Amino acid sequence: MLKNYFKIAWRNLLRNKVRTTIHILGLSLGIAICFLIFNIVWHAYSFDNFHPDGDRIYRIVTENDYGEMKYSYPAAPGPLGEVLDQELAGIEQVGRIYTLGETHASIPDENKNFGRKDYITFADPGFFKIFPRTWLAGNPETALKEPNQVVISEKSLQTYFPNQSIDQIIGKELRFVDADTIMATVVGVVEDYQENTDFIFQDFISFSTIAKNEKEDWYGLHSWTNINSSSQLFFKSSLGTTAASLKQGLEGIAGKYYADEEEGSTTFDVEALSELHFSYGLINEAGASKQLIKGLLIIGAIILILACLNFINLETAQAIGRAKEVGIRKTLGGNKLQLMFQFLAETYLLVLGATLLGLLFSDLILKTFQSYLPEGFSLPYLAAYNLVFLFFFGIVLTLISGVYPALILANYQPQRALKGEKMGSSKFSFGVFLRKNLTVLQFTVSMVFLILVMVIGSQLKYISSQPVGFDKDAVVYAYLPFMAGFEKASLYQDQVSQMSFVEGASLGGDAISSSGIWTSDVSVPVDTTEAEFFTQVKNVDSSFVKVNGVEILSGRNLTQNRTEVLVNESFMKEAGISSPQEILGSSITIGGGPKSVVGIMKDFNSRSLKEEIMPMVFLQNPDYYNVISIKLGKGINLESALQSLKESFLGVYPYEEVDFRFLDEEIAQFYEEDVRIQKILSFSSILAIIISGMGLFGLSSFTISQRLKEISLRKILGASIPQLLALISKEYVILTGIAFLLASAPAYWLAKQFLQSYAYRIAMPYFQFFLGGGMLLTLCLLIVGVHSYLASTSNPAEVLKDE
Incomplete structure (x- = not known):
């Protein structure tokens, strides 16, 4: 039985090639976008979720409140790291780090210089207890307990000691030059994390080295009032300890040590390990944007909904043409459930074909927007989570897209269907009402996207033309050691x-x-x-x-x-x-x-x-x-x-190494995020317009074909081609006008929110609202006009010969 469902479904799809092509193209674009966004979200949330007891690991955040000015730093004053485990209940382990940037590294005994390196940090023994690593050499119980010790990763091993066995390098000395010269003995080698992580440090110098070299003052670790983002404090809470109780305990510590503050107030908060990737980074890098991820999810959902609406719209319109098929099936004993399965089988085959094409599209989209995606991001098509996603996504998409058209078809009455009756006695047709509203909804969304793209483009053009008060041309700059x-x-x-x-x-x-x-x-x-x-x-x-x-x-x-x-x-x-x-x-x-x-x-x-x-x-x-x-x-x-x-x-x-940067290019990076948003919205608006246009193409082709006899009769009675074109197009002009009215309010609100993020901005460009509406109206008239012209120039004798 199941085999027959799919065999018949396949034949029906081949019989209606235009309909099949429109459905597969529309759905494939929605699937491609959703598949890509799913992987972006999965990648973002995969960072550091592999650490043991990760739900009990937190980072200290310091907050300063000066009334109108509020600041939050993922940093901790130096003295807090010394008293946290003593004064805060529910602490199992504390780990301190102090990150270093551009630290000169060398091996004096071998006369090797490696220049300035990043990913170097001071760390105490507790850090490796909170974030355990696989040790290739050394004793994790004693490592970093004494001053002037260093643990290196595999990457550093290959940099400092290529072609040497691990046993040979234990006990060798490295020289690091930062605030002072640090001679550190290698006491361990750890594996690099293979999973996605923000803990990408390669050299770990014992934290006690700072005190031995009397550099607490230099690094700002001597005072409660010095807050430096390089000084970061992690801890693992005890079982059963809640974040609320930790925050309450930290309030008490802040009240104790900042009681004498005259201006503003300082408090502490906790940041869960799961939020680390979306926060200020460990090495002075901004984290992933949750707002951008939410925006991508919304855009993906909109594109997919448009594709599903296209499917529903066209299927319900064409359902009337399959009325006799339904009548015969019911007369021969078919029930509603069997008919629904038949039509859902067709939908599933369409979704399957769209999925295969969508994977190809997703790869093309990935290559187009690779520079906007995280470094190293890829699409592992055969990963278990992607296969599971595609399987369940296909089923859900089949149900969303196919259930309503299947219900419409399965509910046809056989006696009326076989008589050729296509409408009920009521003048109101829910199917026609639904199709018109779905068309309006599609054009409304497309119009909102288009207007936003034009507004953002105008603002960015305005910004690029504004004088900044200094000469930015032909100026280069470079950071000194x-x-x-x-x-x-x-x-x-x-x-x-x-x-x-x-x-x-x-x-x-x-x-x-x-x-x-x-x-x-x-x-x-x-x-x-x-x-x-x-x-x-x-x-x-x-x-x-x-x-x-x-x-x-x-x-x-x-x-x-x-x-x-x-x-x-x-x-x-x-x-x-x-x-x-x-x-x-x-x-x-x-x-x-x-x-x-x-x-x-x-x-x-x-x-x-x-x-x-x-x-x-x-x-x-x-x-x-x-x-x-x-x-x-x-x-x-x-x-x-x-x-x-x-x-x-x-x-x-x-x-040393040097990198000269052009000042004007650096200034352009201020607006890189907005340029990225504009390009994403431009791409989204193109997809929305393509999907809506394909839907309109299929729908207008079908509905106009249903009016061929009417058009032929009007032509015989003297109607000219322009009159016929106006008659047919009038309905779509009205629908586009309604879409414009519906799109204006959300487009205005979103454009206003964007413009308000700039201190220097253009006035709301209302003319672009009408321009966007005019562009979509033109597209609509072109699509409908082609079908209308072909219908109006058809031979009435051929159309009416069976009457």
């Missing part, structure tokens, strides 16, 4: 400045426009009182103004005097000062000491245009110059210029 000293930085600056293709070079704490930010509280004398507020701080030198093309409105530029500062216009406004003369020469207090204001700088956007310009102070601290910015001349050979800059860099820093 950490803690390499001002003398070498100054030497390199002098060498670069003498190059013929360089117009100027400036040292500073960061580039003029950067995603990073340094803020501090400042005290400014105003009349007989003082104004206190937060300000952005930039560490610059006297060449900053020339290299970046910023304008000093009043006063003068900085000299070599470290007590001099510049401020911007927003700083004056925040302080309530209207005239530059009121602040020039005055002494402000910032960073614990007095500074003299010598100039007023014109406002410029040092960050994304999503943010208002903050009050800013420009001071000089050469000990913390980390970046060099270089203004290149016009009409030069960029490749040759960058090569010369690199060669000079290696002359000053022979064991």
Whole structure:
């Protein structure tokens, strides 16, 4: 019986090739999107879910509340790590790490230099008890208990000691240079995790080394008030301990050690291990976006629903053509359940074909958007979870798409079907009503996508054309080696400045426009009182103004005097000062000491245009110059210029690497997420329009064919082709108009939410709403017009010959 169902279903699909093609194409696009999104979500939630007792592992989060300004850091003050297991009930194990960046590594005995490395961290023995590893060498019970010990991973083993056995390298010394020189003995080798993980550290230096070298102050681990994201604290709770009780205990600890806080309040919270991948990373990297994942899920659901609506719409429209088949089957003894199985078998074959084509589409989509996906992401088609997903997804999709059309077909009355009656006595047809509403819904969704794409595109175009207040063209910058000293930085600056293709070079704490930010509280004398507020701080030198093309409105530029500062216009406004003369020469207090204001700088956007310009102070601290910015001349050979800059860099820093970045490209990255959203929405709108267009093509083809006799009679009675086209198209124009009205409200709300994320934005572009509606109306009229024209030019004699 089951074999016959599928055999008949296969023959019916072959008999109706246009209908079959439309269904398979529409469903395959929905399946491809859903399959890809399922794998993206699975990948995101697969990180660090393999650790033993992962549901009991937490990370400490520190929260600062200054009223209007609130900050949350996945970091812990150093002293908390020393008292947590003693003062917080329900703790089984505590593990501390302090992550390091760009740490110079070498083997002095073998005269090997490996340059600056990431993925190095201080760690205490408790860290490996919370996150156990497979040990290839060494004793996990004693490792990292003593200062100046290091445990390395397999990757580091291959880097430091290639072609050497593990037994040979135990006891060898590595040299790490960060705040100080650290000689560390290799006491263990651990396997790298094969699973997806954010714990990608390769070298683990014993945490007690910090205390031995008396560097607690340097790393900010000596004080409760120092919060550094490099200092992270993990713990495993005892069985039966709830997150709520842990939070309550942490409130007590914060109340005890921050009782004397005068400004703001500091509290602690816990972050579950399962949230780590979606939070601020272990090595200063932002985690995966849950909002983006939710957005993808919504888009996937919408595309799939559109494909299912297409199927339901076309099947219910064409069901009337199978009325006689149903009548004969029922007359021969077929019951409703058997008929439903027959029609569901057809749907399942369509879904199966769509799934195979969808897998091909998903691979093409993956290649198109590979740069937007996590590094290393792939589609393991034969993975067990994907096979299970495809199996159950196919069944669910068959039921969603096929049940209603199957019910419509199975409920035809045989006597009426065999007489050729196609409608009931009632003038109202639920099928026609449903088809019209489904068509409206499809075009509504397509219109919302299209309008959003145009609004986002207009905003991004506006942003790219806005002046930022400085010269961003032909400026490159590079990070200098950490803690390499001002003398070498100054030497390199002098060498670069003498190059013929360089117009100027400036040292500073960061580039003029950067995603990073340094803020501090400042005290400014105003009349007989003082104004206190937060300000952005930039560490610059006297060449900053020339290299970046910023304008000093009043006063003068900085000299070599470290007590001099510049401020911007927003700083004056925040302080309530209207005239530059009121602040020039005055002494402000910032960073614990007095500074003299010598100039007023014109406002410029040092960050994304999503943010208002903050009050800013420009001071000089050469000990913390980390970046060099270089203004290149016009009409030069960029490749040759960058090569010369690199060669000079290696002359000053022979064991380092350098990467020069163009400032304008870095600024463009501020809006990379919005560009990504626009492209995803553009792709989604194209899919939605294609699916809706295919559905309209099939539906209009069928409905117009049902009106061929009417059209022929009107033509005989004198109706012209334009009149016939207008008659047939009128219904679809009305449906498109209703879709436009329904789409306007959600499109407006979503566009408004997006635009409000920018401090500098365009006015709501209402004309683009009408443009989007007009584009879809044109598409609709083209699709319907083709069928209408063919119908109106058909020979009435051929159509009416059986009457």
